[in-house]
Amino acid sequence: MEPVKQDVSEVQKSAPIIRPATAKDFPALEQLHRELEQKLGHVMDLPAIDDPAILEWFVVEQEGEILDAFYFEKNIQQVRLGYNPAATAALQTLLPEIYMSCWNKGVRSLFICVPKGVGAAANIASHAELNGFEKQDDLDLFTLSIRKGARL
Secondary structure, eight states, X not given: OOOOOOOGGGXXXXXXXXXXXXXXXXXXXXXXXXXXXXXXXXOOOOOOTTOTXXXXXXXXXXXXXXXXXXXXXXXXXXXXXXXXXXXXXXXXXXXXXXXXXXXHTTOOEEEEOOOTTSTTHHHHHHHXXXXXXXXXXXXXXXXXXXXXXXXX
């Protein structure tokens, strides 16, 4: 009887696993990051593995190869409850101090979401841009309100 030849393509790989990333993984993370930048056509920020703004890094690994990685970052969303012009002017004087306080606590990014239905949306957006915020036309924003009971 002739031995059965097994096609290498038929060999089943083990399922990918997700695990916390370590400093030893960082060269592979940097490579994934470079590949993503090439696909997107622009430079992106890559935080250090020990950056205090990062809550946790994870890698997706299959048979010793890192396929992907992701991290959870502390972010702050600035939320206004109104859009009174006098209040906006008063807030402008305090914002640099507030932003520095966030930075000192390890936060790397702040977000402002301006609802399109707000009559003063254009004015609010211009104030945000004056404070250094950049409008992200190339992004779709998705939010997950864990407090409201996300499907977990």
